[in-house]
Each structure stands twice: as C-alpha cells, then as structure tokens.
Amino acid sequence: MNKKGPTLIKEIAERLGLSPGTVSIVLNGRGDAMRISKKTQQRVKDAAKEMNYQPNIYARRLRSSGKEQSGQVIAVFWAKEFADDIMGSFFGGLQSAVKEKKHKVEFVIHLYDSGYLSECKDIMTSLRFSGIIACGVSDTDAEFLNSNEFDLPVVILNRNEHKYHSVFVNDYEIGKSVARLFSARSHKGAGLVSVKRRLQGASQRQLGFLENCKNYGIEVKPEWIQEAEGRDVVSGYEATKRLLQSQEKPSAIFVMSFGQTLGTVQACKEAGLSIPEDLEVISYGDSDMFEYMSPSISSVHIPIELLASNALNLLILVIKNRVENPMSRILSAEYTFRDSCGGFPRDDA
Helix, strand or coil: CCCCCCCCHHHHHHHHCCCHHHHHHHHCCCCCCCCCCHHHHHHHHHHHHHCCCCCCHHHHHCCCCCCCCCCEEEEEEEEHHHHHHHHHHHHHHHHHHHHHHCCCEEEEEEEECCCCHHHHHHHCCCCCCCEEEEECCCHHHHHHHHCCCCCCCEEEECCCCCCCEEEEECHHHHHHHHHHHHHHCCCCEEEEEEECCCCHHHHHHHHHHHHHHHHCCCECCHHHEEEECCCCHHHHHHHHHHHCCCCCCCCEEEECCHHHHHHHHHHHHHCCCCCCCCCEEEEECCCHHHHHCCCCCEEEECCHHHHHHHHHHHHHHHHHHCCCCCCEEEECCEEECCCCCCCCCHHHC
16 A cells, blocks of 8 residues: 655654654764664664655744745855855855746755865755755865765865766866966066965966966966965965065966955055056956955956856756756856956957
8 A cells, every 4th residue: 555645753763663753863864973873873764765754854944834835955065264255245146046046945054164074974964955065175075075975966166076066167277367368468477376275176276377387488486486374365465475575576476365365465565566567466256345456456256156056056956857967067267357467468368
C-alpha cells in the first residue's frame, strides 16, 4: 500500500526503535554534537532516504505562523575576512535577481573564518537548506568541499571547482589584460600592491599580471612587488610606501584590492609623485568613492551584483531541475577609466 502524505520523524523513529528526539537530532545535523554514534546516524539517514522523508524547512523556521511557505531557503556562507568589502553589493545583486526572476527565497547568512568552512559541515545539509552559495572559499576550504559529499546543491562564487556548480571570472586573463594595458600605454616598469593571504582568484590575477609583464617587456623589480597584511587603506599605504622606497620607481602600479587604493594614492602624494603624470594607478575592484577622489581612480572589476545574481539564478535552476552534473558561468571583467590611468589606445582596444 502506498503511503499518502509526508513521512514523519515519528514514523522513522518507530521503524528504527529509536526515540523521535534522537531521530530529530540526527536529521537536524546535530548528531556529532550530541554524541550520537556514527552507526545510529547512518541508520537514521538511510531510513529517511528510503522512506522519502522530506524536511519541512519553513515549518521549522516559521512555526509561529503555522503557514506553509513555498520557495527555497538559500544559505550564503561568507568568509568573514571579506565581510566589509563587497557584502552590500552582493546582497543587492541577490535582491535584484529575486525581483527580476520573481524567485521565492529566504536567505540565511552564515559567516565563517576563511580556511575553516569545515566547522560548518554539520549544518550544510538539505535538512536545513535548499541550497548553498559559498563565498570567499580558500584553498583549505576547497579541499574540505572536494573531500566531502553534500546532499544539496552548492554554488561556489568566484572559484572554479569542477566538483561543484560555480560562477567565476578568468582571473589570469584579468592580470594579463592589465599588463597589456600598461604595455599599450608605453610603461617600461610596473609595481604591484598585493596581499599576503590570497584566494585562488587573486593568486591567478597576480600570476597573469607578472607573467605577462615579462612577456610585454615590462620590468617588475622584486622590490616593486609588495604584499600587504590586509585589504584596507592602511595596508595599501604601508605597502606602497615600501614599494616607493627604491631609488628607481615604476611608472605604473596595479593595486590588487580596491580597499587599499586610497592608501596607495596617499603614499604616492607623500613621495612627491603626481598621479597620473608621474605614475599611473589602476585598481582591481571598483568603489563609488573612486569617482570623487582626486585624482579619480581607474579600475578593472567584476560587478559584484552580476556575480550574485548569476549565482542565485544558477542555484535556483539547479534546484528546480535537479541538475547533478556541475554547471558553471564565466563572467567578463569591465574597465572603468578615470583620471589615474588612461585607457587602451584605439589600436589596442
């Protein structure tokens, strides 16, 4: 006889001879925390799968309303290190996608320390969420993801991992493009303000820039490469100050994080260098304030809103169509040329 209606936790408990509380703990991803044996946890999960148990995510979140909601619960796992940089723009992009596509979703934000996404393993489950967007994934986090299996779709933002759905840019090509820009503008020496703790994308941009500066005959002296402690103004200032201490100076600087750029400009001014007359500056990543700085700052960037909307649209597509094979979307970077660095000559555009 075919059973009508959803399978209940009580039914799973009766079948296994366990208490409903034990079954509930396991299905809510708290089995390890409550020291329930791995064997028992696996029995519960196997039975839930066999009996086609479908957790009512919204009922758990909205018990007080007593209303069943249609839609998806999307968890955004965000590395805390990047919380201040682009989070506002990112969630603005999510909201734009919701309005444009009329998605019915609820977002849940989980901040984690970069390199410690593994600490969130117990809650990365379909018993809590419909899908996950993972942001700021480090190499260590990627190792964790690739060595585990999850029972819900995961979209990784700005990192290409073949096991998972992803939305990213070709970061190596961005670095190469900036080197080509400097070459087209006849620069013979270039500097780089980077950061010590880089994610995969930043490492690829740096590699693309340095390798292609060499290919274009642009000198990048070791002392012209300064890796800052952070992505903030002070870090940018201190790194640029070290870069400019050498007697011979580059005629262009690529700043790898837009948060550092104000510090770079200040360090140049203190060194008696005029931007762009003595030295051109371009930033990776854009900011509203760049338009109003003196000089205004040129940038190469990926609209964060576009990354966010593509990530959400891809995740909803995967959820609705039960897509198992990893899908990816590759986006292109954009230049915004202002006072600090001119654009490509017409023949090189």
